[in-house]
Amino acid sequence: MKQKKYWGILLLSGCLTLSMATLAWTEDGEGEGHERHERGFLHQAADIGPITNKAYKTECSACHFAYPAGFLPERSWVKIMNNLDDHFGENAELNDKTRLVITDYLRTHAADRLPNRFSRSMLRSVDAGATPLRISETSYFRHKHREIPARMVTGNPKVGSFSNCLSCHSGADNGSFDEHSVTIPGFRQWED
Numbered sequence: 001m002k003q004k005k006y007w008g009i010l011l012l013s014g015c016l017t018l019s020m021a022t023l024a025w026t027e028d029g030e031g032e033g034h035e036r037h038e039r040g041f042l043h044q045a046a047d048i049g050p051i052t053n054k055a056y057k058t059e060c061s062a063c064h065f066a067y068p069a070g071f072l073p074e075r076s077w078v079k080i081m082n083n084l085d086d087h088f089g090e091n092a093e094l095n096d097k098t099r100l101v102i103t104d105y106l107r108t109h110a111a112d113r114l115p116n117r118f119s120r121s122m123l124r125s126v127d128a129g130a131t132p133l134r135i136s137e138t139s140y141f142r143h144k145h146r147e148i149p150a151r152m153v154t155g156n157p158k159v160g161s162f163s164n165c166l167s168c169h170s171g172a173d174n175g176s177f178d179e180h181s182v183t184i185p186g187f188r189q190w191e192d
């Protein structure tokens with residue numbers, strides 16, 4: 001019995017140390033010098049994660065990839081969900097019940113609710129008074145994609161626009177946006 005307890009405590013303190021380490025390096029800035037720390041085991045634990053809500057996945061992937069909630073602050077999702085009749089030039093209206101279920105999911109999984117390195121960086125890049133409606137127009141997004149020329153995006157029929165995350169991030173459906181598993185269709189493996 002005693003033996004078991006000892007191992008339990010050891011395991012618990014191991015987990016605590018690990019999660020503290022995760023917190024410590026996610027506080028780091030986005031500077032290139034820190035990129036090295038973002039790889040490996042700890043990195044996995046800090047990914048944005050897959051979409052876990054069926055209604056969201058079904059309804060909001062009819063026209064495009066269902067964007068992970070962790071890429072926008074809660075107030076952005078609320079604004080998007082309150083204006084579905086005029087959604088980027090389309091009508092994406094839902095019945096009240098489905099709309100509420102999806103809004104609730106997006107709010108509870110928004111960038112300000114989930115501590116992972118992407119969401120933290122995203123939040124830092126959005127002004128407190130701003131409510132962006134597009135992930136692709138935030139400074140964090142622009143910063144991460146600044147080296148990609150237009151011919152690979154808007155000039156690329158297999159991509160079309162930056163809103164088409166899945167075309168380049170093949171793991172995006174599983175919540176994986178690792179810059180080391182990106183391929184731009186029609187071009188060689190992306191290298192930094």
Ligand code: HEC
Binds near residue numbers: 060102162
């Ligand atoms: C009827 C089609 C349609 C449906 C259904 C739809 N959308 Fe969209 N959505 C669009 C279009 C069109 C754009 C703009 C895409 C572009 O510029 O390439 C867009 C863009 C977005 C963006 C911004 C993407 C970026 O550039 O960062 C978000 C966020 C978004 N939609 C959320 C949702 C959510 C949440 C739902 C479900 C409630 C939803 N959409 C359902 C058509 C749709």
Ligand code: HEC
Binds near residue numbers: 135136145152162
């Ligand atoms: C044209 C292809 C393309 C599209 C479309 C695209 N990305 Fe990217 N993305 C990249 C590339 C390439 C990188 C790596 C950039 C670098 O390392 O210089 C990247 C990097 C990222 C990163 C940083 C990854 C890391 O490990 O730090 C995130 C997060 C990301 N993209 C999210 C998105 C989201 C969300 C969308 C859709 C709204 C999207 N991307 C659309 C090509 C794309």
